[in-house]
Amino acid sequence: MYLKRFVELFIVYVISFALGSLIYGWNFFANYWFLILIGGIIGYIILIIPLTIMTIRKMTKRETASGENQPAQSRFSNVLAELPGNLYLATSDSDGNVSNSIVTYTQSEKQENVLYVVTDPKTKRAQNAVNHPQVAIASLYDPKLGTRFSSNQATVRVIQGKQAITELVNSTTALQGFDDNITNQAVLEITLTSAVIESFRDAPEVVKF
Missing domain, CATH: 2.30.110.10 (Electron Transport, Fmn-binding Protein; Chain A)
Known part of the structure; x- marks a missing residue:
């Protein structure tokens, strides 16, 4: 894994952590465990979507480099x-x-x-x-x-x-x-x-x- 990917993952993690912490600070939820559940789900979504996009982009580049994605698939x-x-x-x-x-x-x-x-x-x-x-x-x-x-x-x-x-x-x-x-x-x-x-x-x- 390259340094660029580590930086991308760190940025995504910080964003998901910040959003989760913000949700934990809201007072309109009375149930503490419900707060944890909602914060965890939102944090997971924020984390997994960028990871999925980065993975798809990497696979696309690899297929293009190997010729798998070229129009020569006849x-x-x-x-x-x-x-x-x-x-x-x-x-x-x-x-x-x-x-x-x-x-x-x-x-x-x-x-x-x-x-x-x-x-x-x-x-x-x-x-x-x-x-x-x-x-x-x-x-x-x-x-x-x-x-x-x-x-x-x-x-x-x-x-x-x-x-x-x-x-x-x-x-x-x-x-x-x-x-x-x-x-x-x-x-x-x-x-x-x-x-x-x-x-x-x-x-x-x-x-x-």
């Missing part, structure tokens, strides 16, 4: 939220040889069709992405309904260097705390132009961005 974002944070990433070299691997990803809080993958710059996928930005991805699936997504309409931008990655992390909440050694890694910024959502129950659905 069908695609909801599917991503239900699935494991891993996907299959297929890259190819200049000769057309395909390399496929399972990677951990995080979604941008600003653009739902942008995914980030942190990887060693020496990996085959990172080297392929530098020379051939066209990639394909496919998520793992939900074992209950088989919900999954895939896309072969995706391009990747490789971000390397401490300064460039630091600037990216500072402006991207999703990457903050994602990898402690991120400045020494390469960040693959995958941008989708469309994706296919499938399941055991529903027909394939094409989502365009």
Whole structure:
């Protein structure tokens, strides 16, 4: 809890205490216990309303920072939220040889069709992405309904260097705390132009961005 919150709570407490003390001093109530009850109820109301407002404001700020309150809560974002944070990433070299691997990803809080993958710059996928930005991805699936997504309409931008990655992390909440050694890694910024959502129950659905 920050100092600001302590100060806010102290101010609210002083106000509730002062109002309660004022009520105790009124003489038109004959019953002492009734005075205590009324003063306690009013003091509680004065205390709890500001606390509720401050809590709601804090939760709203947190949701906004994490992307939960962004307009990106569409069908695609909801599917991503239900699935494991891993996907299959297929890259190819200049000769057309395909390399496929399972990677951990995080979604941008600003653009739902942008995914980030942190990887060693020496990996085959990172080297392929530098020379051939066209990639394909496919998520793992939900074992209950088989919900999954895939896309072969995706391009990747490789971000390397401490300064460039630091600037990216500072402006991207999703990457903050994602990898402690991120400045020494390469960040693959995958941008989708469309994706296919499938399941055991529903027909394939094409989502365009």
